[in-house]
Amino acid sequence: MEPISLADKSVPVGRQTLLTQQQIVLPLLTLVAIVLVAAPLMILLRSSLLPAGALPFDTLSVTFRNFAAAYGDPATLRLFLNTAYYAGGSVFLGLILATVLTWLVERTDMPFRTVIKVTMFANMTIPPLAYAFGWIMLLNPNNGALNVWLKNLFRLEQHPFDVYTLSMMIFISATELVPTMFVMLSGLFRNMDPQLEKAGAVSGANYFKTARYIMLPLLTPGLLSVAIYMAMIMVQAFEIPLVMGLTAGVPVLSVYIYLLSSPEGGTPKYGLAAAFGIGLLVLAIILMVVYYAATRTAERFRVVTGKGFRPKRIELGHWRYPALIFTVVYFVAMIAPLLALLWTSLLPFYQLPSVMALNRVSLKNYLTVISGTKVQQAILNTFILVFSTATLAMLLSGLISWFAVRGKGKLTRLLDMIAFSPLAIPRVVMAIAILLLYIRTPLYGTIWIIVLAQVTAYLAFGTRTVNGALIQIHPELENAAIACGASWLTTMRKILLPLLWPHFLNAWLWIVAHSMRDLTLALTLMSPDNVVLSSTLWVLWSFGDVPRASALLMLMVVGLLVIVLPIQLYAAKKAEGQG
Amino acid sequence: MLTVQHLEKTFVTDKGSVRAVDGVCFNVPPGEFYTLLGPSGCGKTTTLQCIAGLEMPDEGEIILGDKLVFSKTKKILVPAHRRDIGMVFQSYAIWPHMTVFENVAFPLLHGRRRISRSAVQDRVMKALHLVQLTGLENRPAPFLSGGQQQRVALARAIVDEPKVLLLDEPLSNLDAKLREEMRFELRDLVLRLHITTLYVTHDQIEALSMSDRVAVMSNGKIVQEGTPREIYLTPRDRFVADFLGKSNFLEGRVTEIIPGTGRGKVETVVGPLHCLITLEVQPGDTVLLGFRPAAFLVAKDGCAGALNTFRAQISSMTFAGDYLECEVRVQDQPLRVLLDPYQEFKTGDVISLHIPQDRLATVARL
Numbered sequence: 023m024e025p026i027s028l029a030d031k032s033v034p035v036g037r038q039t040l041l042t043q044q045q046i047v048l049p050l051l052t053l054v055a056i057v058l059v060a061a062p063l064m065i066l067l068r069s070s071l072l073p074a075g076a077l078p079f080d081t082l083s084v085t086f087r088n089f090a091a092a093y094g095d096p097a098t099l100r101l102f103l104n105t106a107y108y109a110g111g112s113v114f115l116g117l118i119l120a121t122v123l124t125w126l127v128e129r130t131d132m133p134f135r136t137v138i139k140v141t142m143f144a145n146m147t148i149p150p151l152a153y154a155f156g157w158i159m160l161l162n163p164n165n166g167a168l169n170v171w172l173k174n175l176f177r178l179e180q181h182p183f184d185v186y187t188l189s190m191m192i193f194i195s196a197t198e199l200v201p202t203m204f205v206m207l208s209g210l211f212r213n214m215d216p217q218l219e220k221a222g223a224v225s226g227a228n229y230f231k232t233a234r235y236i237m238l239p240l241l242t243p244g245l246l247s248v249a250i251y252m253a254m255i256m257v258q259a260f261e262i263p264l265v266m267g268l269t270a271g272v273p274v275l276s277v278y279i280y281l282l283s284s285p286e287g288g289t290p291k292y293g294l295a296a297a298f299g300i301g302l303l304v305l306a307i308i309l310m311v312v313y314y315a316a317t318r319t320a321e322r323f324r325v326v327t328g329k330g331f332r333p334k335r336i337e338l339g340h341w342r343y344p345a346l347i348f349t350v351v352y353f354v355a356m357i358a359p360l361l362a363l364l365w366t367s368l369l370p371f372y373q374l375p376s377v378m379a380l381n382r383v384s385l386k387n388y389l390t391v392i393s394g395t396k397v398q399q400a401i402l403n404t405f406i407l408v409f410s411t412a413t414l415a416m417l418l419s420g421l422i423s424w425f426a427v428r429g430k431g432k433l434t435r436l437l438d439m440i441a442f443s444p445l446a447i448p449r450v451v452m453a454i455a456i457l458l459l460y461i462r463t464p465l466y467g468t469i470w471i472i473v474l475a476q477v478t479a480y481l482a483f484g485t486r487t488v489n490g491a492l493i494q495i496h497p498e499l500e501n502a503a504i505a506c507g508a509s510w511l512t513t514m515r516k517i518l519l520p521l522l523w524p525h526f527l528n529a530w531l532w533i534v535a536h537s538m539r540d541l542t543l544a545l546t547l548m549s550p551d552n553v554v555l556s557s558t559l560w561v562l563w564s565f566g567d568v569p570r571a572s573a574l575l576m577l578m579v580v581g582l583l584v585i586v587l588p589i590q591l592y593a594a595k596k597a598e599g600q601g
Numbered sequence: 602m603l604t605v606q607h608l609e610k611t612f613v614t615d616k617g618s619v620r621a622v623d624g625v626c627f628n629v630p631p632g633e634f635y636t637l638l639g640p641s642g643c644g645k646t647t648t649l650q651c652i653a654g655l656e657m658p659d660e661g662e663i664i665l666g667d668k669l670v671f672s673k674t675k676k677i678l679v680p681a682h683r684r685d686i687g688m689v690f691q692s693y694a695i696w697p698h699m700t701v702f703e704n705v706a707f708p709l710l711h712g713r714r715r716i717s718r719s720a721v722q723d724r725v726m727k728a729l730h731l732v733q734l735t736g737l738e739n740r741p742a743p744f745l746s747g748g749q750q751q752r753v754a755l756a757r758a759i760v761d762e763p764k765v766l767l768l769d770e771p772l773s774n775l776d777a778k779l780r781e782e783m784r785f786e787l788r789d790l791v792l793r794l795h796i797t798t799l800y801v802t803h804d805q806i807e808a809l810s811m812s813d814r815v816a817v818m819s820n821g822k823i824v825q826e827g828t829p830r831e832i833y834l835t836p837r838d839r840f841v842a843d844f845l846g847k848s849n850f851l852e853g854r855v856t857e858i859i860p861g862t863g864r865g866k867v868e869t870v871v872g873p874l875h876c877l878i879t880l881e882v883q884p885g886d887t888v889l890l891g892f893r894p895a896a897f898l899v900a901k902d903g904c905a906g907a908l909n910t911f912r913a914q915i916s917s918m919t920f921a922g923d924y925l926e927c928e929v930r931v932q933d934q935p936l937r938v939l940l941d942p943y944q945e946f947k948t949g950d951v952i953s954l955h956i957p958q959d960r961l962a963t964v965a966r967l
């Protein structure tokens with residue numbers, strides 16, 4: 023801008039800035055989002071077209087050999103089918119269990135409702151690896167505790183269960199999905215207008231008919247969108263298929279892609295991994311599109327009337343007992359593997375529970391595992407990883423959400439879309455893409471490459487949470503600060519951040535917990551220097567050091583509880599104080 | 602103190618563009634209480650937000666105090682937080698995570714004229730005293746009543762003594778009784794502080810009772826500007842006549858214009874009427890005359906035939922306490938008339954009505 027002469031008018035210009043703070047932050051933010059999300063995907067596409075053995079920036083040659091190799095092989099069909107069976111099966115079973123449990127807790131007079139609710143929320147601190155390891159100790163065909171007991175009890179010829187099968191993988195994944203589904207479904211059930219049910223009852227239908235012809239059709243879109251959302255998560259699930267699926271001979275896409283990029287022997291086949299990665303990405307994107315279509319239908323069927331009402335609970339009567347038995351069985355299935363893990367962590371070597379074994383119980387595993395320098399390094403790395411990931415992801419999410427909700431123009435909408443898209447990018451695919459992008463940089467092999475990958479992955483969750491919270495804050499609260507003479511950044515710091523603090527803290531906590539649980543990114547991007555707790559667990563386990571792996575897992579669960587519980591209580595109190 | 606020139610602002614939405622502010626010009630001298638009055642969607646709030654810097658105008662110029670803060674042609678835009686204003690919002694926008702004291706101290710601690718912490722205490726207490734909130738400084742904001750929140754908002758807006766105070770429908774969220782009290786209090790306060798005030802409202806009583814001058818807005822334009830008395834008693838525009846209270850309209854043909862007086866004669870169904878000519882018209886033009894129901898005087902019998910006097914028959918009547926609201930007919934033309942409630946009239950009575958010629962004016966050219 024040229025200097026302004028105002029000699030013709032005796033009005034001086036007020037102090038002005040060339041660019042407002044928003045005008046500086048928005049393009050920077052968009053650039054960061056593009057580097058985080060779009061750049062790895064472009065590299066992935068480029069890598070899938072590379073000749074064997076080459077890295078993305080080595081050559082300009084293009085070949086379709088990887089796609090031909092990947093999709094010309096009849097075994098690939100098996101891979102996709104396995105993935106579909108596993109994801110579909112666990113979502114289907116999980117949804118049935120979750121729907122029954124949610125209905126019992128939200129709409130009936132079943133006892134212990136609050137206890138069930140609290141337990142469901144606390145479940146977020148338990149990593150999937152804990153279930154995988156625990157179930158293997160209970161149900162492996164050689165010396166699984168439950169197998170041995172049942173065999174002795176009923177004098178069976180053979181072990182009744184084999185954990186290394188597709189159906190057991192589905193069962194275990196389903197029980198693990200239930201808490202998340204419970205949280206998603208409880209709102210749906212709670213907000214359903216009981217008048218719709220009453221209208222059915224008045225028309226002369228009994229409860230089961232009302233449920234069949236009125237409630238179920240009304241709930242279908244909601245259930246469907248939860249199912250598709252979960253399917254999107256499950257096609258990229260990694261931990262349980264890695265621990266059990268390989269022994270079971272049921273490889274799924276995510277594990278196969280990991281094995282191509284980190285083979286036990288030989289050189290990594292990045293090109294082929296990228297070609298499979300694109301297949302998995304397409305699958306996830308299709309599910310995402312279907313999810314959007316389904317949620318739009320769900321909007322049309324909205325059963326939430328927004329009126330305050332207390333839905334009448336259904337009296338179970340004698341049905342209370344089967345309901346309680348169902349609930350107890352589910353909780354036993356959730357707790358048994360953790361008990362197996364605890365038991366094993368206290369013994370020098372894995373053995374069945376017995377009085378003799380009880381004499382050997384000690385905390386020795388905990389001490390030895392904690393005193394190892396590698397584990398100490400991993401603990402330090404984990405701290406750096408989870409706190410930087412959660413803090414950076416929330417910082418970025420906060421800024422992106424502000425522009426997405428308050429901003430105008432095309433750039434802000436683009437930013438919002440970029441931030442949401444990692445939801446459809448399977449973890450293992452993102453890990454490979456980030457690995458290929460940064461393999462030649464000093465970032466590769468450090469803990470920060472995992473931080474980068476996780477920040478990208480949790481951007482979708484972070485922005486969705488902050489968007490939802492920000493919409494409820496009246497924009498005049500910010501305008502008032504600006505009219506008082508506070509700059510935009512001061513307004514964000516002094517007004518918005520304190521107001522959104524409970525939401526921020528909750529989302530931050532969620533990311534901390536999930537960042538610590540994550541094995542996909544940590545393992546795919548692992549190097550000797552950036553080992554974290556989850557990858558250490560896997561290494562210990564695959565070397566057969568089961569007792570110490572169990573001890574470390576127990577420490578991780580307890581550690582998460584110690585971090586998560588107090589902060590959650592504080593956030594809940596804070597949110598209450600403001601409401 | 603505040604000058605707005607040729608302000609324009611168009612909003613582009615999915616359904617097309619809306620010209621929210623369309624060439625608004627006005628000037629508020631120091632210390633004046635100036636009101637933008639109009640129905641919702643007339644552009645008054647957008648105008649206010651452009652002045653505050655919360656919206657960016659497409660065209661025009663804004664001068665705040667002695668500083669040019671926006672000019673399209675000179676490419677000048679001073680951001681909102683650098684403009685010397687205080688503002689009260691419709692929702693009060695009291696920050697719920699702060700106490701009363703912290704809310705009011707915010708402009709002094711983070712605003713354009715930061716002062717030392719020791720001086721802050723003094724200034725905040727003074728501002729709270731002005732709005733009669735002494736003793737509540739440590740109360741958390743969520744524990745305030747609507748009226749108290751409004752006072753906090755006002756204290757926050759005046760605490761750093763801005764050149765111009767912007768008020769965006771500040772009374773619309775209060776209940777009727779409180780609104781009436783606050784009207785006088787607010788007026789009194791800005792008078793005492795001698796702050797130039799721009800007030801935005803859709804409530805005609807607020808506009809008339811508080812303002813030094815009022816600008817009535819419609820469709821993004823100022824249609825009439827004047828003192829409350831001028832605006833109400835002699836509306837010069839059909840919209841103003843209609844929006845502010847009830848009005849009578851009569852169609853007529855201009856027969857005479859008396860040069861230099863701003864007056865003329867219009868032939869109507871009730872006879873020839875002497876009136877104010879406020880539009881550019883020529884003899885022979887068809888115009889619409891507007892006048893208030895309270896403009897009439899009851900003439901003594903026998904005055905029939907005098908200037909602006911005609912006989913009318915009462916066709917219906919409502920006793921409203923402070924006045925008698927009647928519909929009368931003059932040659933089949935219905936007119937609304939307010940009469941003295943102490944006089945006794947009956948439906949069917951024929952009375953003589955007189956309108957002084959300063960009480961009716963042309964409001965539209967047809």
